[in-house]
Amino acid sequence: MPGDRVAVSGVDAWRPADGRATIVDVAAAAGVSRQTVTRAMNDMPGISPRTKARVLAAAQELQYRPSRFGRGLVKPSQRTLGLLVTDLTNPYYPELASAVIGAAAERGWSVVLAEEKHATDHRRQVRELAGQVDALVGYVGAEHPGRGEDTDERLGVPLVQVDVEPHQTDHGGVVFSPRLGVEQAIEHLAGFGVRRPVMIDSAGPDLPSRRGRLFVDGWAARGVDALWIPAGDATVTTGVSGLERALGERPDLDAVLAFNDVMALGVLSALRGHGIGVPDQVRVIGVDGLSLGELANPRLTTIAIDLAVVARLAVELAVGMDGGTVPRSGPGARRSVSYQLHVRESA
Amino acid sequence: MPGDRVAVSGVDAWRPADGRATIVDVAAAAGVSRQTVTRAMNDMPGISPRTKARVLAAAQELQYRPSRFGRGLVKPSQRTLGLLVTDLTNPYYPELASAVIGAAAERGWSVVLAEEKHATDHRRQVRELAGQVDALVGYVGAEHPGRGEDTDERLGVPLVQVDVEPHQTDHGGVVFSPRLGVEQAIEHLAGFGVRRPVMIDSAGPDLPSRRGRLFVDGWAARGVDALWIPAGDATVTTGVSGLERALGERPDLDAVLAFNDVMALGVLSALRGHGIGVPDQVRVIGVDGLSLGELANPRLTTIAIDLAVVARLAVELAVGMDGGTVPRSGPGARRSVSYQLHVRESA
DNA sequence: CTGAAAGCGCTTACAG
DNA sequence: CTGAAAGCGCTTACAG
Numbered sequence: 104m105p106g107d108r109v110a111v112s113g114v115d116a117w118r119p120a121d122g123r124a125t126i127v128d129v130a131a132a133a134g135v136s137r138q139t140v141t142r143a144m145n146d147m148p149g150i151s152p153r154t155k156a157r158v159l160a161a162a163q164e165l166q167y168r169p170s171r172f173g174r175g176l177v178k179p180s181q182r183t184l185g186l187l188v189t190d191l192t193n194p195y196y197p198e199l200a201s202a203v204i205g206a207a208a209e210r211g212w213s214v215v216l217a218e219e220k221h222a223t224d225h226r227r228q229v230r231e232l233a234g235q236v237d238a239l240v241g242y243v244g245a246e247h248p249g250r251g252e253d254t255d256e257r258l259g260v261p262l263v264q265v266d267v268e269p270h271q272t273d274h275g276g277v278v279f280s281p282r283l284g285v286e287q288a289i290e291h292l293a294g295f296g297v298r299r300p301v302m303i304d305s306a307g308p309d310l311p312s313r314r315g316r317l318f319v320d321g322w323a324a325r326g327v328d329a330l331w332i333p334a335g336d337a338t339v340t341t342g343v344s345g346l347e348r349a350l351g352e353r354p355d356l357d358a359v360l361a362f363n364d365v366m367a368l369g370v371l372s373a374l375r376g377h378g379i380g381v382p383d384q385v386r387v388i389g390v391d392g393l394s395l396g397e398l399a400n401p402r403l404t405t406i407a408i409d410l411a412v413v414a415r416l417a418v419e420l421a422v423g424m425d426g427g428t429v430p431r432s433g434p435g436a437r438r439s440v441s442y443q444l445h446v447r448e449s450a
Numbered sequence: 451m452p453g454d455r456v457a458v459s460g461v462d463a464w465r466p467a468d469g470r471a472t473i474v475d476v477a478a479a480a481g482v483s484r485q486t487v488t489r490a491m492n493d494m495p496g497i498s499p500r501t502k503a504r505v506l507a508a509a510q511e512l513q514y515r516p517s518r519f520g521r522g523l524v525k526p527s528q529r530t531l532g533l534l535v536t537d538l539t540n541p542y543y544p545e546l547a548s549a550v551i552g553a554a555a556e557r558g559w560s561v562v563l564a565e566e567k568h569a570t571d572h573r574r575q576v577r578e579l580a581g582q583v584d585a586l587v588g589y590v591g592a593e594h595p596g597r598g599e600d601t602d603e604r605l606g607v608p609l610v611q612v613d614v615e616p617h618q619t620d621h622g623g624v625v626f627s628p629r630l631g632v633e634q635a636i637e638h639l640a641g642f643g644v645r646r647p648v649m650i651d652s653a654g655p656d657l658p659s660r661r662g663r664l665f666v667d668g669w670a671a672r673g674v675d676a677l678w679i680p681a682g683d684a685t686v687t688t689g690v691s692g693l694e695r696a697l698g699e700r701p702d703l704d705a706v707l708a709f710n711d712v713m714a715l716g717v718l719s720a721l722r723g724h725g726i727g728v729p730d731q732v733r734v735i736g737v738d739g740l741s742l743g744e745l746a747n748p749r750l751t752t753i754a755i756d757l758a759v760v761a762r763l764a765v766e767l768a769v770g771m772d773g774g775t776v777p778r779s780g781p782g783a784r785r786s787v788s789y790q791l792h793v794r795e796s797a
Numbered sequence: 798c799t800g801a802a803a804g805c806g807c808t809t810a811c812a813g
Numbered sequence: 814c815t816g817a818a819a820g821c822g823c824t825t826a827c828a829g
Binding site: 166168169170171172173174175176180181183190191192194196197198200201204205208213214215216217218220221222231232234235236259260339368372375394397398400427431 | 513515516517518519520521522523527528530537538539541543544545547548551552555560561562563564565567568569578579581582583606607686715719722741744745747774778
Binding site for chain 3: 125126127137138140141145169170172173174175176177178
C-alpha cells in the first residue's frame with residue numbers, strides 16, 4: 104500500500120530536490136488523486152477516514168504546505184492592505200498602525216506593514232509593496248521631494264495617502280485639517296491671559312508648517328506677536344533644544360505650542376530642567392493626541408486627531424477603490440478630518 | 451485599430467461585469483496576445499514602442515492590475531512573514547515589530563502584522579494568518595491557556611514563538627532568560643545598601659512570574675526579605691496601584707523592581723505623587739529596556755533585552771525552517787537571549 | 798517584434 | 814467514496 108511506502112522509505116525519497124512538495128507529490132506518495140488530497144487537507148466531505156488519514160500522513164511526512172498562490176488563484180481570496188509608515192519608533196505610527204489594522208480587520212482585510220526607515224530605496228520599496236497587496240495606505244513618499252510621483256496608476260493599486268496635502272488630487276487621501284484645533288488652542292490659552300506665546304515648529308528656517316502658520320496668524324489676529332522657532336525634525340531632542348532657543352529669545356514666554364506631542368515631551372522636560380512650572384508659569388500644548396501624553400507629568404494637553412476615524416476613512420477609501428465604488432483620484436477620493444483640542448493638565 | 455476602440459467605447463464595454471480585468475481582457479482590448487501584454491507591463495524588451503503604448507493605454511483604461519496570485523504561481527515569489535502581537539498600544543510591541551520588520555527586510559521578506567486584540571477568535575485569526583504567509587513569528591496564543599496547541603504541523607507553516615517557555619519544544623521559539631539580568635539588578639541595588647526591596651509583579655495572587663521569583667529568591671540568598679506584590683496585568687495603572695499597596699505593607703521600602711517598564715512608569719508617577727525622591731529615597735528598576743524609559747524623569751534604569759537580537763534570531767529561525775535548514779521543533783528550533791541591566795538614572 | 802503552447806499549484810464542477 | 818477534466822491568471826521558453 105502506498106501509505107506504507109511513505110513510512111518506510113522516509114521523506115527524502117519523495118520530496119523534490121528543489122523546492123517544496125506540491126499537491127502532486129502528496130497525491131503520488133499517498134497513491135491517490137490530487138482532488139482527494141484537496142479533500143483531506145481542507146476537511147471536505149466525501150472522503151473515507153482511512154484515505155484521509157493516509158493522505159494527511161503523507162502530507163506531514165513531506166512537510167506539504169498548500170501554495171497560497173495556487174489557492175488564491177482559484178478561491179475568492181483574502182484581501183490585503185499595504186500600510187506604509189515612516190518609523191515605528193515614533194509613537195505616532197504604532198497608534199496609526201493599530202487603528203488601521205483594526206479598521207482593516209473589521210472588513211476582513213489583513214495588513215502588510217512596511218517601515219520606510221528599513222528601505223534603502225523608498226520608491227522601490229513602495230513598488231514592491233504595491234505588488235503584494237490590493238491597496239496601499241499610509242505615508243507614501245512622505246519624506247521625499249517627489250511625493251506624488253507614485254501615483255495610483257504607476258503603482259497599479261489604489262493609493263490612499265494619509266495626511267495628504269489638500270491640493271493633491273491625483274490620488275486618494277485623508278486630509279488633516281488643523282484649523283479648528285489650533286483656533287481652539289489659541290482661544291484656550293488666551294483665556295488664561297497668555298501674551299507671550301511661542302510656536303516650536305518642526306521645519307526649516309523659512310518653511311512654517313501649516314499648524315505653525317495658523318498659530319502665528321491666529322495670535323496676530325488678536326494683536327499678539329507669537330514667536331516662531333524652527334527646530335528641525337520632530338523629536339524629543341529638538342523639543343528640548345527648541346525650548347532653549349525660545350527661552351533665549353523670549354525669556355518671559357508664557358505658552359508653547361509644539362509641533363507634535365513627542366516634541367512637547369522634550370519641551371516639558373526642558374522646562375522641568377529650568378525649574379519652570381507647568382502649567383502655572385508656562386502652558387504647553389502638543390499636537391496629535393497620542394496616548395503617550397497621558398503618561399507625561401503633567402499630562403499633556405494636545406490638539407488631537409482621532410486616529411480611529413482617520414484609519415476608518417483611509418481603509419474605507421482603499422476598500423472602495425479596490426471594489427470600484429470610489430474613484431481612485433480627484434476630490435471624490437478624499438476625506439477630511441479635523442483636529443480638536445484635548446485639555447489635560449499642561450495647559 | 452483596436453487601440454482606438456478602447457478610447458472610443460470607454461471602459462465599461464471591456465471590463466467584465468464581475469471582478470477585475472485580466473491579462474486576457476487587456477490583450478483583447480489592445481488587439482494583441484497575452485505575452486505582449488506581459489512584455490508591456492513588465493518593461494521587458496522585444497516590444498515596439500507603439501505596441502507598448504497601446505497596451506499600456508488599454509491596461510489603464512481597464513484599470514488592469516496583474517494578479518499577484520497568477521504571478522506568484524510562476525515567479526520565484528516574495529516570501530512573507532506573519533508577525534502576531536498582542537496589542538500595538540503597549541509600547542513593547544511596536545519596538546519588537548520594528549525590529550522584526552527590519553530583520554525580515556534584510557532577508558527580503560515582508561511582514562504581515564496582526565494584532566491579537568482585534569480578533570474575536572484568536573485561534574481562527576492564527577489559522578487565517580498562517581494561510582497567508584510562509585512562516586509565523588510572535589506571540590501566538592500567548593494569552594490563552596491552550597498556548598502550544600497551535601503547533602507548526604496544525605498550522606502548516608513554521609511557527610517561532612517569541613518569549614517561549616523554556617520547556618516548550620514542540621515548536622520553534624526564542625527563549626528569554628532573565629536570570630543574569632535580575633542577578634545584576636540585585637547586585638546593583640545591594641551596592642547601594644538596599645534592604646527593603648519590593649517586587650511589583652504582573653501576576654495573580656499565587657503565580658509569581660519567573661523574574662519575580664528570581665528577584666525574591668536572589669534577595670533571600672542574601673538574607674534579605676523582598677516583598678512580593680501581585681498587581682495584575684502590566685499597565686501604568688497597575689504600576690500605580692501596585693506601588694500604593696507596597697507602600698501600605700512596607701512604608702519604608704527603598705527599592706522597587708517592576709514587572710516591566712510600562713509598570714515602572716506607573717511606579718515612578720505614584721512615587722512622585724507621594725513626594726518620594728527617585729533614586730535618592732527609592733530606587734526603581736523596570737524590565738524590557740524600552741526606549742520609552744529614556745523619556746521618563748528620572749530616566750528609567752531597566753533590565754533590558756535586546757529586541758534587535760531577538761528579532762534577528764526569530765527571523766533566522768523562521769527563514770531556516772521555511773528553507774528546511776532548521777528543524778521545525780525540538781531543541782534545535784530554539785534560541786536563547788539574556789536580559790542585561792541597563793543603568794540609567796532611576797536606580 | 799509578435800504569438801501559440803505549456804505549465805506553475807490549486808480547486809470546482811462533473812462523472813463514475 | 815474517488816478520479817479525469819477544465820480552468821483560475823500569469824510567465825517562460827520556443828517558434829516564427
